[in-house]
Amino acid sequence: MTISIGNDHAGTDYKFAIVEFLKSKGITVINHGTNDDNSVDYADFVHPVAHDVENGTSTYGILICGSANGVAMTANKHQKIRAGLCWNKEIVELIRGHNNANVLCIPARFTAIPQAIQMVETFLNTEFEGGRHKKRIDKIPLSC
Incomplete structure (x- = not known):
């Protein structure tokens, strides 16, 4: 599995912690x-993270900024991207x-680093239910 990660200045410490977590899992x-x-x-x-996910270079993407609204x-805006803003594992x-x-x-x-890592773990371990969804x-x- 490959994950593309992107962050602005508000998410740098989070990115480093998440990257360490992912690498410890062999990702x-x-x-x-x-x-x-x-x-x-x-x-x-x-944009580079979205391109990686769109073209299959990465399985998933993770984006981090202050509120996560801008990155979401x-x-x-990219075709084939379904980005969700999350602040707890239940939403993930x-x-x-x-x-x-x-x-x-x-x-x-609006989250702590341990909480963000828990959200990443939940994201990677939760399967799409399919069916009515x-x-x-x-x-x-894909476009309007």
Whole structure:
């Protein structure tokens, strides 16, 4: 499994902790995020992650910024991306199980690092339920 990760300056510490966690599980990580806390534009890091997921270079994407709203909005502009903003593991279970999300968006200013790692673990271990949820996912157009 390969995960692409992107972050802005608000998510750097989170990114490092998540990357360490993923690597401890034997998961390959592609880092598209910034590595320091100097102000950057989140979109510059979102697009490469979304492209990796769209073209199959990565199985999933993880995006981190202050509120996670900006990264989620940007990622969801891409075809084949279903990015979900989560602040606890219960929401993560829903975006994977019901919405078949392929990108997890984490709000660094509203979660703690251990909580973010728990969300990543939940994201990776939750399967899409299919059934009635697949019918709904199929109604999301690739373009309008």
